[in-house]
Amino acid sequence: MRYDSVLQAIGNTPLIRLDRICGTRISAPVYGKMESMNPGQSAKDRAALYMIEQAERKGRIQAGATLIEATSGNTGFSIAMIAAIKGYKCILTLTDKAGPEKQALLKALGAKIVLCPKDAAPEDPESYYSRAEELAGTIPNSFYLRQNWNLDNSGAHYHSTGPEIWKDTEGKVTHYVCCAGTGGTLSGTARYLKEMNPDIQVIGVDAYGSVLKKYWQTGVFDADEIFSWKVEGLGKTIIPDNVAFDLIDEFIKVGDRAAALRVRELAQREGLLLGYSSGAALEAVFSIRKQLTPEDVVVVLFPDHGSKYLGKVFNDGWMQEQGYLKPNGEPATYSVKH
Numbered sequence: 001m002r003y004d005s006v007l008q009a010i011g012n013t014p015l016i017r018l019d020r021i022c023g024t025r026i027s028a029p030v031y032g033k034m035e036s037m038n039p040g041q042s043a044k045d046r047a048a049l050y051m052i053e054q055a056e057r058k059g060r061i062q063a064g065a066t067l068i069e070a071t072s073g074n075t076g077f078s079i080a081m082i083a084a085i086k087g088y089k090c091i092l093t094l095t096d097k098a099g100p101e102k103q104a105l106l107k108a109l110g111a112k113i114v115l116c117p118k119d120a121a122p123e124d125p126e127s128y129y130s131r132a133e134e135l136a137g138t139i140p141n142s143f144y145l146r147q148n149w150n151l152d153n154s155g156a157h158y159h160s161t162g163p164e165i166w167k168d169t170e171g172k173v174t175h176y177v178c179c180a181g182t183g184g185t186l187s188g189t190a191r192y193l194k195e196m197n198p199d200i201q202v203i204g205v206d207a208y209g210s211v212l213k214k215y216w217q218t219g220v221f222d223a224d225e226i227f228s229w230k231v232e233g234l235g236k237t238i239i240p241d242n243v244a245f246d247l248i249d250e251f252i253k254v255g256d257r258a259a260a261l262r263v264r265e266l267a268q269r270e271g272l273l274l275g276y277s278s279g280a281a282l283e284a285v286f287s288i289r290k291q292l293t294p295e296d297v298v299v300v301l302f303p304d305h306g307s308k309y310l311g312k313v314f315n316d317g318w319m320q321e322q323g324y325l326k327p328n329g330e331p332a333t334y335s336v337k338h
């Protein structure tokens with residue numbers, strides 16, 4: 001492969017079979033879609049590139065523009081990478097839930113960072129959404145990508161992630177398991193796959209403390225569902241336009257502890273260093289294992305790489321502080337059941 005810039009290296013990520021973890025415990029073959037292998041180490045490379053290039057096509061971005069986004073980190077990294085190539089400036093608002101590694105990565109690519117309190121309600125002027133709006137309103141020649149509401153986010157996955165999974169499973173995929181944050185990765189991919197085969201089961205993954213599953217069940221936004229959780233990128237406290245609720249056949253909530261233990265298992269047993277939400281996605285596969293047969297083919301999407309989480313889930317001290325590990329390294333007060 002030879003590319004003109006890093007942008008051409010985005011997408012075409014492999015599917016990797018997870019037989020060491022799933023082989024004896026799940027009857028269907030399970031493949032991980034390795035979005036960590038994008039050049040920016042996450043699925044957000046696809047969404048950011050598509051949103052920016054659609055904005056260019058629509059004349060919304062002029063030379064030297066400032067790109068603005070509210071992001072848990074990954075979208076910011078992708079925007080900063082693309083801004084570097086295309087000569088744009090980049091300002092990112094993020095919550096203080098994003099760890100120091102994520103912040104350092106963004107700064108390394110030349111992005112300016114505005115840190116906002118993680119527990120501020122979206123309408124609070126201090127929230128990372130409000131701060132991004134404010135910056136977009138005051139900086140001339142700026143473009144706020146709005147990944148939660150910009151449907152080019154899911155469009156990216158409709159045009160790339162979905163077709164790749166269809167082609168690489170030779171149309172045999174029966175279950176697609178994917179985290180929901182903005183919903184872009186889940187919805188765009190699911191829309192393509194269901195167009196190819198409406199019987200494909202789409203399993204969304206949500207966090208306890210997020211409003212998405214309850215909204216999917218009831219159509220009602222329930223603020224009482226909200227409390228803080230640890231898995232970055234997973235779940236929401238708002239309802240983004242990019243979550244296509246009608247495409248989701250099952251929605252599974254996964255807790256911080258189960259996700260942490262699973263992602264460590266992925267590293268230790270499959271040799272795959274992945275982000276915290278990848279552990280949540282794999283845990284959701286275990287939740288549906290009883291409905292799976294050897295004829296099924298499961299694809300679980302792994303949103304990002306584990307290098308950004310060395311201070312958290314891959315740090316034994318952090319795991320012990322959360323009560324997830326005993327000092328001897330064994331899982332505390334809980335064992336992975338499956």
Ligand code: PMP
Nearest residue numbers: 180181182183184185233277303
């Ligand atoms: N996991 C991680 C680590 C993420 O950064 C994101 C994106 N915020 C997601 C999951 C969810 O992806 P999406 O926004 O496409 O729903």
